[in-house]
Amino acid sequence: MGLVIKAALGALVVVLIGLLSKTKNYYIAGLIPLFPTFALIAHYIVASERGIDAMRTTIVFSMWSIIPYFIYLATLWYFSGVMRLPVALGGAVVCWG
Numbered sequence: 001m002g003l004v005i006k007a008a009l010g011a012l013v014v015v016l017i018g019l020l021s022k023t024k025n026y027y028i029a030g031l032i033p034l035f036p037t038f039a040l041i042a043h044y045i046v047a048s049e050r051g052i053d054a055m056r057t058t059i060v061f062s063m064w065s066i067i068p069y070f071i072y073l074a075t076l077w078y079f080s081g082v083m084r085l086p087v088a089l090g091g092a093v094v095c096w097g
Contacts, residue, residue: 009041072096
């Protein structure tokens with residue numbers, strides 16, 4: 001898949017997130033990165049460029065990434081109630097790592 005197509009797909013998702021964040025169902029914007037769309041694209045690209053074994057390794061790595069992502073979300077939820085947004089985001093990123 002060409003680099004331009006990959007960039008266009010990424011830009012389309014960013015626009016979709018921006019549009020959804022302005023609707024009454026704004027919380028759906030936070031779910032967009034979790035939809036299988038990104039996973040499908042990533043798995044297709046990895047499998048077509050590096051093979052099925054590389055895709056399977058990517059899948060296992062992705063499964064382990066759920067734990068730090070949950071920690072990020074939990075700490076951001078807490079920090080956003082007691083800190084300014086930039087500090088809360090930075091703190092959540094630190095906890096993620």
